[in-house]
Amino acid sequence: MWAELLPMGRSSASGGYRRYAWTGADADCRTWFQEQAEARGLAYETDRNGNQWAWLGDPAAGNAVVTGSHLDSVPDGGAFDGPLGVVSAFAALDELRGRGARFTRPLGIVNFGDEEGARFGLACVGSRLTAGALTVEQAHRLTDGDGVTLPRAMEDAGYDPDTLGADPERLARIGAFVELHVEQGRALDLSGDRIGIASAIWPHGRWRFDFRGEANHAGTTRLADRRDPMLPYAETVLAARREAELAGAVATFGKVGVEPNGVNAIPSLVRGWLDSRAADQESLDAVVSGVERAAREHAAAHGADLDVVRESFTPVVEFDHALRDELARILGGATELKVPVLGTGAGHDAGILSGRIPTAMLFVRNPTGVSHSPAESAAEDDCVAGVIALADVLEGLACT
Ligand code: GLV
Numbered sequence: 111m112w113a114e115l116l117p118m119g120r121s122s123a124s125g126g127y128r129r130y131a132w133t134g135a136d137a138d139c140r141t142w143f144q145e146q147a148e149a150r151g152l153a154y155e156t157d158r159n160g161n162q163w164a165w166l167g168d169p170a171a172g173n174a175v176v177t178g179s180h181l182d183s184v185p186d187g188g189a190f191d192g193p194l195g196v197v198s199a200f201a202a203l204d205e206l207r208g209r210g211a212r213f214t215r216p217l218g219i220v221n222f223g224d225e226e227g228a229r230f231g232l233a234c235v236g237s238r239l240t241a242g243a244l245t246v247e248q249a250h251r252l253t254d255g256d257g258v259t260l261p262r263a264m265e266d267a268g269y270d271p272d273t274l275g276a277d278p279e280r281l282a283r284i285g286a287f288v289e290l291h292v293e294q295g296r297a298l299d300l301s302g303d304r305i306g307i308a309s310a311i312w313p314h315g316r317w318r319f320d321f322r323g324e325a326n327h328a329g330t331t332r333l334a335d336r337r338d339p340m341l342p343y344a345e346t347v348l349a350a351r352r353e354a355e356l357a358g359a360v361a362t363f364g365k366v367g368v369e370p371n372g373v374n375a376i377p378s379l380v381r382g383w384l385d386s387r388a389a390d391q392e393s394l395d396a397v398v399s400g401v402e403r404a405a406r407e408h409a410a411a412h413g414a415d416l417d418v419v420r421e422s423f424t425p426v427v428e429f430d431h432a433l434r435d436e437l438a439r440i441l442g443g444a445t446e447l448k449v450p451v452l453g454t455g456a457g458h459d460a461g462i463l464s465g466r467i468p469t470a471m472l473f474v475r476n477p478t479g480v481s482h483s484p485a486e487s488a489a490e491d492d493c494v495a496g497v498i499a500l501a502d503v504l505e506g507l508a509c510t
């Protein structure tokens with residue numbers, strides 16, 4: 111499975127993945143998912159929001175156990191963020207069949223669409239729609255960098271965007287969702303453990319800062335006469351770093367757009383996106399308001415106008431304690447693994463669903479902690495340990 115997925119959407123220039131929602135690379139991954147489902151005799155379906163499901167047993171029976179993750183990527187992402195959870199889900203099912211496990215609850219494997227939000231700017235679109243955390247009207251307004259709307263992109267990919275919307279009946283059939291994911295930090299590497307269990311996801315969001323000035327000639331315009339929006343933008347990037355340090359949080363300007371984007375032109379517009387996350391809401395609020403205050407001061411000092419728009423926000427997620435304890439009990443007993451419980455600053459579909467259904471996450475050790483980069487990695491024996499741990503959990507939850 112891993113070898114089949116590896117070439118899909120991989121840039122030969124960077125070695126990273128460009129599997130953006132509703133593109134050709136995404137379609138290749140989706141075809142792969144459907145083939146894996148059918149090869150195992152699972153009932154395959156796409157839901158009203160374009161998420162893919164594979165079922166063993168009848169989900170209408172209710173109290174289903176679901177596992178899976180996502181197959182899309184950030185720009186030049188790594189191979190593991192997302193796909194490890196989907197591949198491990200199929201591999202865990204194979205493992206359980208090899209053990210002769212008898213299922214007492216329906217088992218679902220899911221690939222959530224557009225988890226990274228690389229194309230339309232909002233993360234977890236598939237799970238947010240399903241959970242009713244994103245309205246159809248909001249989804250219809252999502253537009254990519256080329257001006258293509260989400261409904262148009264779905265239609266071009268052969269899906270019907272008229273069906274988008276909350277799917278409470280589907281969620282009502284699920285008794286537990288467990289997402290396995292490569293760790294996106296070094297906690298397991300430092301503690302010397304292969305597998306961890308998630309405790310919580312930090313509150314996080316994305317804010318767009320539009321600095322508007324005046325385009326002019328880079329050679330002939332006196333410095334004193336300029337309204338250059340690049341200057342307050344640069345000050346704001348530095349302010350974000352300072353505010354994050356003060357609050358013990360993180361803040362990143364990782365994407366920037368410049369108009370007219372000419373070497374010899376003073377920009378008319380600099381648009382930067384702030385991604386900020388913190389362990390608690392108060393710290394996150396302090397970072398974002400501090401960055402915005404600095405941006406306004408510097409914009410005024412340079413004669414630029416500023417608009418700040420919050421594009422997305424996910425409050426703190428505390429995973430279901432009973433399910434988390436059940437995972438710890440199963441893993442502690444079955445494999446005698448020491449399984450640390452850790453929080454994370456990364457967003458996940460499991461976080462979106464946790465407000466609606468009991469949800470848990472397993473993390474697989476990442477030896478460098480690097481993620482959202484082509485250098486993201488996990489050792490093969492740790493990935494195998496992840497599959498066995500997931501199989502143990504599914505067996506404990508869904509089998510006699
Ligand atoms: C998703 O991976 C995110 O945390 O941005």
Ligand code: MN
Nearest residue numbers: 184191226482
């Ligand atoms: Mn990611």
Ligand code: MN
Nearest residue numbers: 191192225291
């Ligand atoms: Mn992910």
